[in-house]
Amino acid sequence: MRRWSTAVVALFLAASTAWAGDEASDEARIHARLSGEAARQVSAVVREARAMGLPTDPLIARAFEGASRGADDAGLVAGVRRQASALAAARTSLGVASPSDEIVAGASALLAGVPADSLSRLRAVRPGGSLVIPLVVLCDLVARGVPVNVASVAVVTAARAGATDGALLRIRERIHTRIENGGAPATSTGEVVRQWLHESPAKTKRDAAPPAERKKVP
Amino acid sequence: MTEPRDDDAHRAPQDEHFDEQVRTVYRRGREGDAAAQARVLSRLQGAPEASADGRARGLRWWFSLQPFELRPVWALGVLAVLLAGSAWLGSRLAPTPPEPAPVAAGPDASGTAANASGIPVTFVLRAPGATRVSVAGDFNNWDAEATPMSHSGTGDLWILNMRLPRGVHRYSFVLDGTEWRPDPSAPLAADETFGGHNSVIVVNGAKGL
Amino acid sequence: MEGAGAVRTDAECVALARAGRESARAELVARHHANCLRFARHLLGDDADAEDAVQETFIRAFAGLARYQERDSFRAWLFQILVHRCRSAAARRARHRERFVNDEHAADRAGVRGNEAHVDAQRRLASALAGLDLEHREAFLLKVGEEMEYEEMARLTGVGVPALKMRVKRARDHVRAHWPGVRHD
Numbered sequence: 001m002r003r004w005s006t007a008v009v010a011l012f013l014a015a016s017t018a019w020a021g022d023e024a025s026d027e028a029r030i031h032a033r034l035s036g037e038a039a040r041q042v043s044a045v046v047r048e049a050r051a052m053g054l055p056t057d058p059l060i061a062r063a064f065e066g067a068s069r070g071a072d073d074a075g076l077v078a079g080v081r082r083q084a085s086a087l088a089a090a091r092t093s094l095g096v097a098s099p100s101d102e103i104v105a106g107a108s109a110l111l112a113g114v115p116a117d118s119l120s121r122l123r124a125v126r127p128g129g130s131l132v133i134p135l136v137v138l139c140d141l142v143a144r145g146v147p148v149n150v151a152s153v154a155v156v157t158a159a160r161a162g163a164t165d166g167a168l169l170r171i172r173e174r175i176h177t178r179i180e181n182g183g184a185p186a187t188s189t190g191e192v193v194r195q196w197l198h199e200s201p202a203k204t205k206r207d208a209a210p211p212a213e214r215k216k217v218p
Numbered sequence: 219m220t221e222p223r224d225d226d227a228h229r230a231p232q233d234e235h236f237d238e239q240v241r242t243v244y245r246r247g248r249e250g251d252a253a254a255q256a257r258v259l260s261r262l263q264g265a266p267e268a269s270a271d272g273r274a275r276g277l278r279w280w281f282s283l284q285p286f287e288l289r290p291v292w293a294l295g296v297l298a299v300l301l302a303g304s305a306w307l308g309s310r311l312a313p314t315p316p317e318p319a320p321v322a323a324g325p326d327a328s329g330t331a332a333n334a335s336g337i338p339v340t341f342v343l344r345a346p347g348a349t350r351v352s353v354a355g356d357f358n359n360w361d362a363e364a365t366p367m368s369h370s371g372t373g374d375l376w377i378l379n380m381r382l383p384r385g386v387h388r389y390s391f392v393l394d395g396t397e398w399r400p401d402p403s404a405p406l407a408a409d410e411t412f413g414g415h416n417s418v419i420v421v422n423g424a425k426g427l
Numbered sequence: 428m429e430g431a432g433a434v435r436t437d438a439e440c441v442a443l444a445r446a447g448r449e450s451a452r453a454e455l456v457a458r459h460h461a462n463c464l465r466f467a468r469h470l471l472g473d474d475a476d477a478e479d480a481v482q483e484t485f486i487r488a489f490a491g492l493a494r495y496q497e498r499d500s501f502r503a504w505l506f507q508i509l510v511h512r513c514r515s516a517a518a519r520r521a522r523h524r525e526r527f528v529n530d531e532h533a534a535d536r537a538g539v540r541g542n543e544a545h546v547d548a549q550r551r552l553a554s555a556l557a558g559l560d561l562e563h564r565e566a567f568l569l570k571v572g573e574e575m576e577y578e579e580m581a582r583l584t585g586v587g588v589p590a591l592k593m594r595v596k597r598a599r600d601h602v603r604a605h606w607p608g609v610r611h612d
Contacts, residue, residue: 061356068360069412079411112408140405174475180250237571243548244572255460
């Protein structure tokens with residue numbers, strides 16, 4: 001019993017010390033890089049995010065990016081606040097147990113206009129696997145002009161059909177090549193995903209499924 | 219069968235001329251070729267991907283979820299050691315200023331020792347006319363001067379080898395200190411909070427982007 | 428990182444790449460990627476398939492660098508891998524019943540973009556090549572496009588020199604007949 005209570009106290013002390021160390025380190029970085037008022041406001045957002053258990057490095061990185069790109073203080077702080085809101089929303093959609101990388105990638109998707117339920121659907125089709133690559137591919141497609149709904153359906157469909165991270169990356173490259181060569185983003189996306197569905201090993205399994213379970217790619 | 223006289227020494231003049239016309243058209247490059255080349259270099263960085271049956275092999279096995287059993291008291295002990303270690307590290311880091319990003323080669327003006335941990339990655343950019351190119355991103359506090367790339371010596375290729383921690387990193391190339399340019403070989407980050415697209419690299423030990 | 432200096436031979440780059448020098452590997456890619464891509468693109472008639480085939484070629488080449496013998500030309504060794512990758516890609520496409528037909532859409536799928544006159548010429552070449560089967564196209568592009576010697580082509584394709592010469596001749600006659608506007612001097 002005594003060993004257990006000692007272990008619990010040690011854990012508590014260790015965690016508290018680690019927390020305090022992280023906060024001090026972040027404050028120092030922020031104040032070393034940003035001007036007075038911007039540093040104060042960004043630090044406040046970071047503290048609030050840490051209290052909510054959200055990853056804070058992306059917020060600090062966003063602030064530093066704004067500073068390097070010449071954003072004014074108001075724009076910089078607004079960007080950090082938007083990122084913090086997106087991180088919280090991404091954690092809600094992906095699940096509170098989601099790792100930081102997924103929450104960060106999910107936040108990027110939300111900031112790009114991807115609806116929250118697309119994140120939830122991705123989680124549903126890959127319950128135990130990482131969603132980092134699917135979310136990165138989704139953001140990339142949107143950035144290249146694929147309409148958000150088309151990109152979302154394409155990635156969810158491929159993921160549901162068992163596309164590995166490698167397959168999703170290859171799908172992304174093929175879509176990118178078609179767009180670069182003049183293809184319309186939405187059409188290129190649909191064609192590439194349909195082709196992959198046709199060629200993939202999971203096709204045999206899908207063909208064996210009842211018709212109601214097969215989804216149509218736009 | 220009589221062998222056609224089609225080797226170089228015996229080609230008919232009209233064939234020679236025609237072949238030359240074909241070659242002229244055949245050899246023309248296209249837009250997007252440079253990006254395709256950069257994608258090859260990006261793929262060459264990664265480890266082999268999972269096999270066709272979907273199960274992780276080789277290096278990926280180490281990063282895939284595996285069931286295992288552990289006595290609870292051992293788990294507490296390991297956790298206590300890890301937390302105590304991070305607390306010590308945190309208290310050491312708190313008063314010090316941020317360290318610049320590691321640079322793979324060349325003069326290190328900051329005097330900071332290169333970071334030996336992390337997963338090796340290679341950034342490549344073809345940038346005709348640029349006199350200096352650097353990388354700015356989540357991993358170096360978006361400092362546009364801290365991480366210069368090296369010119370390859372031939373063509374317009376700029377290269378940087380460095381180590382990055384596991385995770386998702388946003389970044390951009392900076393040309394001549396003023397032009398911010400995304401990586402043509404990498405996925406784009408869709409949000410443009412401060413104008414212009416950034417690129418994304420996912421460092422996890424598996425096939426890179 | 429190496430700065431500007433004397434240009435290294437392919438064999439020197441291979442030796443450095445074997446030793447783990449990333450810049451040497453990048454140098455080999457920079458030298459040979461364009462050639463590989465144009466060959467794959469004209470052979471397969473599809474930009475995405477071509478890029479996949481070339482990527483796989485470089486991955487296999489660097490994974491198997493220990494097997495490269497310095498007496499062989501690195502380009503020929505690379506093209507041997509590339510030819511097999513392209514054949515696999517073509518076979519996959521054939522299994523899915525997409526035919527490389529001789530019509531204007533073949534050139535569109537080849538995804539040509541750029542200077543208008545150049546685009547037009549490339550479309551016409553693609554259209555002319557589309558009427559050939561893979562074997563004839565392969566031989567024609569290696570000989571006429573890449574200017575390889577027949578002995579080298581035989582080693583990397585596994586086809587005998589007489590058969591290769593016949594294929595090149597037939598392919599040349601076909602392309603000339605189906606390339607409208609080319610000067611028949």
